[in-house]
Amino acid sequence: MILHIPHSSTKIPDGVKFDKSIEEDLLRMTDWYTDELFSYSSMETIVFPWSRLFCDVERFIDDEPMEQQGHGICYTRDSFGGQLRNVTDEERQDIIEKYYKPHHTKFSIACNHCLSLFKEIVIVDCHSFSNEALPHEPDQDVIRPDFCIGIDEFHTPQILVDEIKNYLESKGYVVFINKPFAGTIVPLVHYKKNKDLKSIMIEVNRKLYFGKSDEEFQYIKGIIGEVLNIVDTYEGSPAIGMICKKSSLPIYWVECPYFKAYSHRNILLTNLLSFRLQDYQTALVTLKSVFFVFESGLSS
Numbered sequence: 001m002i003l004h005i006p007h008s009s010t011k012i013p014d015g016v017k018f019d020k021s022i023e024e025d026l027l028r029m030t031d032w033y034t035d036e037l038f039s040y041s042s043m044e045t046i047v048f049p050w051s052r053l054f055c056d057v058e059r060f061i062d063d064e065p066m067e068q069q070g071h072g073i074c075y076t077r078d079s080f081g082g083q084l085r086n087v088t089d090e091e092r093q094d095i096i097e098k099y100y101k102p103h104h105t106k107f108s109i110a111c112n113h114c115l116s117l118f119k120e121i122v123i124v125d126c127h128s129f130s131n132e133a134l135p136h137e138p139d140q141d142v143i144r145p146d147f148c149i150g151i152d153e154f155h156t157p158q159i160l161v162d163e164i165k166n167y168l169e170s171k172g173y174v175v176f177i178n179k180p181f182a183g184t185i186v187p188l189v190h191y192k193k194n195k196d197l198k199s200i201m202i203e204v205n206r207k208l209y210f211g212k213s214d215e216e217f218q219y220i221k222g223i224i225g226e227v228l229n230i231v232d233t234y235e236g237s238p239a240i241g242m243i244c245k246k247s248s249l250p251i252y253w254v255e256c257p258y259f260k261a262y263s264h265r266n267i268l269l270t271n272l273l274s275f276r277l278q279d280y281q282t283a284l285v286t287l288k289s290v291f292f293v294f295e296s297g298l299s300s
């Protein structure tokens, strides 16, 4: 699993000027604390370290529909259509080269690395949204869900959508699919090409946690943790059948067809991976972390 967190930062690089005070815009448009809410051990997390008001990495370089609203890679207008800042073509190009492209390169490398190790990888595109539709947003429906799941026909497994939706609804939340925000991120090089690369967007309504007590914040963080557990289990499911109890002792023996690159390493790994574990889930997590240690040992 790879967590992609594009909109959590409020930082603006030194020297970047806006035509107005941006405090309220930051308040409205930042996906506050998504880098804290979406956290999961033993995985890749790619956080864009700058504010979306300066550079939005979830926009396309060419043919970006939001460009019309002044909300392309470089925002030139605020949510209400007012002037935010003037960006020359040269400055835009500079931002693309120095900030936008390096982020996407890092993201693609992480995806490729994981794809070289695992059969299937799930990207979780992590966002939050305002409970009131912002004027620039395409969907102005006043009814907003608690969670929005963004899916892509090619890259999002239906079973994952169903499981996450069922879980959230069982906790009393209202869940919409592709509404008010649609789609989910996939590196362009793999888009509509590589079925092994899965992706799902999880958007949480900020009314659930922003400006709430620490207890309420932690509760939502726990809910999101469970959602990520569902993704992790989905990703690991090919291996579950191969984790088997070999004796009457509580020892799970882990075989490794889960990994692409198992062949000759399989022998080594199966020798390495004999654990006294209580359950499949723990076996799976251990399998993953041991494999990472093993891989980095090989490459160093």
Ligand SMILES: [Zn+2]
Binding pocket: 007, 031, 126, 127, 128
């Ligand atoms: Zn966002």
